[in-house]
Amino acid sequence: MTIVRTRYAEVHPGLGDGADPVTTEIIRQGLNAAADQMKQSLIRTAFSPIIYEALDFAVAFYDADMCMLAQAPTLPAFMGTLGFCVREAVEGVGGPATLSPGDVILYNDPYGTGSHPQDAAMVVPIFHDDTLVAYSVIKAHWLDIGGKDPYCTDTVDVHQEGTIFPGVKLYDAGRLVSDVYRMILANSRMPEMVIGDINAMVAGARTGAEALGALVRRHGLDTFRRCVARMYAHGEALVRGWFERLPDGVYEASSVIDSDGVNGTPIPFGVRVVVDGSSVTVDLTGCPDQVGGPVNCPLPSTVAAVRIAVAFLAGAGEQPNEGHFRPLELVTRLGSLFHPVRPAPCFMYGIPSDHAIELIIRALAEAVPESVPAASGGDINALVWWGNREATGEPWADGAPHPVGQGASPSADGASALMYISESATRFTPAEVWEARNPWRIERLALAEDSGGPGRHRGGLGLDLSFRILEDQYLTAGLARTALEPWGLEGGLSGRPNRLTVEYPDGHAEDFSLKTRIFLPKGAVVHLRTGSGGGYGPAAERDPEAVRADLREGYITPEHAARHYPHAL
Structure with a gap:
């Protein structure tokens, strides 16, 4: 080894x-x-x-x-x-x-x-x-x-x-x-x-x-x-100062990746975060061996995941430089999910990378519960479309990540429909640009009511997005976290997972997560339901006025309020 x-x-x-x-x-x-x-x-x-x-x-x-x-x-x-x-x-x-x-x-x-x-x-x-x-x-x-x-x-x-x-x-x-x-x-x-x-x-x-x-x-x-x-x-002093305030110790978290895209078998894995004075070590040696499908994460993106988690917690909002990452050490095992060797496939490397970011943050919740949010939708929900235009035969392609609800924190509700942290500087294409360039029509683009995890602070809402297909084309769905619900913290409840459904012209429908080259006939409708954030703290402690504000804004239905926030009614 x-x-x-x-x-x-x-x-x-x-x-x-x-x-x-x-x-x-x-x-x-x-x-x-x-x-x-x-x-x-x-x-x-x-x-x-x-x-x-x-x-x-x-x-x-x-x-x-x-x-x-x-x-x-x-x-x-x-x-x-x-x-x-x-x-x-x-x-x-x-x-x-x-x-x-x-x-x-x-x-x-x-x-x-x-x-x-x-x-x-x-x-x-x-x-x-x-x-x-x-x-x-x-x-x-x-x-x-x-x-x-x-x-x-x-x-x-x-x-x-x-x-x-x-x-x-x-x-x-x-x-x-x-x-x-x-x-x-x-x-x-x-x-x-x-x-x-x-x-x-x-x-x-x-x-x-x-x-x-x-x-x-x-x-x-x-x-x-x-x-x-x-x-x-x-930059180094800034990050070391943050970790110096944490109790020394070993902090752990574990989760499950839906599948590797080929074999359909769930992949459990965990992280260990060791805080020692002003230094921090992220240990991924206990993760599984590299797998047969393309969810292996090469070392550079494993390093990126660790950097993102640390910058999120300790970076103080600064644009980073090399100094910010000097307090870090990453330990990996050659031939594993987070340090694969050639020729292991790695096209969907972002799935384990994104998952690791959330687990590092979750592991440190024990050390700094006042600084760590609940889980988000946890994925970029990548969709890539392509085909040949009906009128000209010209090849075309387009693709984008899609936003998810963010986890609630000790001090606030989670933000709704934002890009996952690994893609937080990106954006998804405006509907007007999509419809002008590509053969589809946007029939729904809305925040998903009732999707945020209930809690003292509510999880951010996911997004409901529906595309009506105007010409025959293909779609590759790159969704993760379709089975795992985004966890809440300190008594908060979980949010909803990600989901993609294709409704075909003959009336039948099918769900997809990781699937390449889905044929979409003209008249099909693709429904993307992005995940939401988990809640923070018991729902019974939510401010009644915040519940009523959510009802007025349409973020929750009266039925949802009666089920989770009866004290506010």
């Missing part, structure tokens, strides 16, 4: 001593602003709604030691993975010594990105004079890159999931490498959309590189590096 410890060692200790705090803050905010420039450039030039509407991407800067300098508010699920992307992409082309100004590296190997091959990274090295000082990187979802289907829930090895580019130069010293470009075109069902998005990613990464380069030129490389070291030290 091979145990792997992933930790974040301090780079250049003491370098930040004496750095001016005002200059440090100017540089920190300058890095955040530069990352936002990169984000906006990508949004304004992307071809696919999954990028410019759903915001299914992440952008960040890494220093020459591949430590995270800054990230724009984008996809948190990629937060812990981009450093791996940069490292593996650079190694794939021969290391830092082989890099030149104008290079753009393409990388999408799932075992280095932590994702399916459709989540591809573009890495641009940034030079100051002749010195490599940083990297700008964008990781974004492409609509198709030659997998067995545009989106897969039933793959049995990684080679079915898409074409892999294991670190290749798309631009070499500013010159397009046409062979790589043509390979991308040849391995996509929708080459025009994918190439449009690739060009947008290149433009965005170069925009970020120019902005960071200007920041270094303004302050000088020596000042920049000293202030960055101080910035890292501040």
